[in-house]
Amino acid sequence: MTIPRLNKVEVLEKDHPGLQLYVDSSFDRGISGEKISRGLHKKYGVSLSQRVLYKYRQRRWGPARERLLKGVERVRFVLRIMDEVPEKDARRALIYEQLFSMSSDELHRRDLDVTHLEAEARKLDIEDKRASNEGTALLAKSKEAKTSHGRDRDKDKRNTERAKDEDELRQKIDEIYGIGTTRPSPAPVSGKVDR
Amino acid sequence: MRYKTKAEHENDRTQILRLMVEVGFHPLTPDTILSVMDESFHSLSAESLDFHLHYMADKGWIEIGEGKALGKDSSILYAKITAAGVEEYDRRLNRILKTPA
Numbered sequence: 491m492t493i494p495r496l497n498k499v500e501v502l503e504k505d506h507p508g509l510q511l512y513v514d515s516s517f518d519r520g521i522s523g524e525k526i527s528r529g530l531h532k533k534y535g536v537s538l539s540q541r542v543l544y545k546y547r548q549r550r551w552g553p554a555r556e557r558l559l560k561g562v563e564r565v566r567f568v569l570r571i572m573d574e575v576p577e578k579d580a581r582r583a584l585i586y587e588q589l590f591s592m593s594s595d596e597l598h599r600r601d602l603d604v605t606h607l608e609a610e611a612r613k614l615d616i617e618d619k620r621a622s623n624e625g626t627a628l629l630a631k632s633k634e635a636k637t638s639h640g641r642d643r644d645k646d647k648r649n650t651e652r653a654k655d656e657d658e659l660r661q662k663i664d665e666i667y668g669i670g671t672t673r674p675s676p677a678p679v680s681g682k683v684d685r
Numbered sequence: 686m687r688y689k690t691k692a693e694h695e696n697d698r699t700q701i702l703r704l705m706v707e708v709g710f711h712p713l714t715p716d717t718i719l720s721v722m723d724e725s726f727h728s729l730s731a732e733s734l735d736f737h738l739h740y741m742a743d744k745g746w747i748e749i750g751e752g753k754a755l756g757k758d759s760s761i762l763y764a765k766i767t768a769a770g771v772e773e774y775d776r777r778l779n780r781i782l783k784t785p786a
Contacts, residue, residue, distance in 0.1 A: 518703070
């Protein structure tokens, strides 16, 4: 592993805390190297040539800014995905956590970027939909079972009522004609029995 | 291990605010902040960043979103600058860029 050589700005930062921030902020604001050089001399009493400053801009400030913009792009992408997920959706927290927990190093190591995030989110989406479908199917099954159970119960009830009606009818026929093939079983007597 | 001075901590916080101002009112993950800080040779550990982010959130300069995974401690998922944070950064920047007459 090669350790990058420190730029003069970074070396001076050790003795003059805030100097690097001064240079960074100045470049952020588009201030020229010449002006920064003068400012540094006035504020910290150090002399840095414009060449050193522009080298710093090219090798440090520029790449850092580029990485920052990439990071911002990644965050915006995650948020765009999150925008598509309804507020009340249970998978929202899951996707959010998943996307944000992925480190840049992980993304770079696997040579994956925004497209991977998209794929990952889609995968989660699919898994969630599958789980949701399974859940719906299970729910439907249970509903059906409930309905069928209810239907059976209704059928049983109807059969019992029909049987009861038939028994009553037979009893009436018995009473009128004094005949009858079957007799209903006596109803159980509740309460105290006199002996 | 050398402990950072108060001025260095303040410097780190200003750098973090600077990044966030650049991003605008969009959230940044701690990982992005660390990688950018690392890119510009600002040594900052994940623990230090966590401390700074909580500190700045308490001050109202940033908003943080925290999440908790099963079996893990609560961690910061993202941080976003607030209007008060932008003002604080401007205040700091004016102080930094102010050169003696």
